[in-house]
Amino acid sequence: MSNFKGLSIADLPAPLAEALAWQPSGQGKRERTRRQLLLAAVQVFGAQGVPGATIQEIAAVAGMTTGTVYNHFDTKEAIVAALALWMTEALNARILQSLDGVAEGAQRTVIGHRRHVWLARESPRWALLLLEISASVPATAQYIAQFALADLRLGVEQKAFHLSSEAAALDLVMGLGSQAMLTAAQGKASADHDMDTAALLLRGLGMETDHAATVARKPLPDFPPLDALPRHPPVGSGALQLLQKA
Template sequence: MQLVQAAIRVFTTRGFAAATMQELAAVAGMTTGTVYNHFKTKDEVARAVAVLLADSLCRRIGESQQGITEGAHRMAIGNQRYIWLAEQSPQWALMTLDVAAAAPELLLEIRHYVLADLRLGVKQKAFRIPGEAAAMDLINGTIAQAMRSVALGLAPPNHGREVATCVLRGLGMEAAAAREVAHRPLPPFPPMGAAPASRKKPGAKAKRA
């Protein structure tokens, strides 16, 4: 965990491409040889960072959605929270996007939660989509670009709500309905240090005793 946390700090300040294993070792207070005992390549480090980021992000967003049973509303909350995080910490957002490009594990982990909300919206007849794969690309691509725009200071005020509205429209909602859902107040967001709640991936079956 110490090494992964050090990697997050290095990737955030230097960027994934520019970061070196030597810098990671220095920040972690280890020798470079010790780092290589744990990770053979920087891509392996990125995968470990991706797993940690995905767990934290999904847990925090999931906790903020507790009690919300409307798929469209859950989708809007999740979309806006990623963009809000880019507003709060631009360097963190850019680092997360870099890690996602280097380590698909990040998007694969997050995908379970987004897909569950998408399917719920379809089941509730709020979303009308031609196919799940196309809808997921629409969501992921739009939110990733919105995060980058916000982090680089290129987005106007209230960008998160407007992007969330566009995503809901792209998923088949009428304009007025999409705007109403996207403009609802956001629920509280658990802090990064909040204790993890017991959770399982959407759709996962409970283990029998």
């Protein structure tokens, strides 16, 4: 397994790599071991996908025994769920940090969308792994959707969005975001794919065409320095609890 060519944190864009590399102070040995196992799972899943991976391979990449893995995770599905929680929380929190000070719901929606497409363009294998794990653990999408929904409601309150159905609008945001990521990760997207799809998204949410194009093409805000990652409690649906129990 020493020649296993999987993924590593270093394959992410720097601001997101910082998020996954960041560790809370005071982590104990058990937490450090779990983290090492999750990093090994990233390598194995990134190389051959979730269905084809085995706990034995994850243990070998981590330099641990299979028994050590089972001391932390009962099944491969438990590893996938824990990895989904870690990646979803860390990467989503970092993207949300770049939204600090952005008061318009429409602009927040655009930034969230474009950052995910940017990730897919800059690190396609990470994006494909994220999409695969999200399909395996649907609660990850539910978790992200809570923040997307808050921005949608803000846009409605600010009269930027005009929705006939909130549920349909949320499906549009989440569905277009995932598909745009996939297109970019597969190398099929133009350099402006993030802005083009963002403009279409805003139009679908009721914004006038020219205004949508202007908002979609505003410069993305910089990521702030990373001192810590905020913890974002679930809003309403309990998706985080679902992730922790998966």
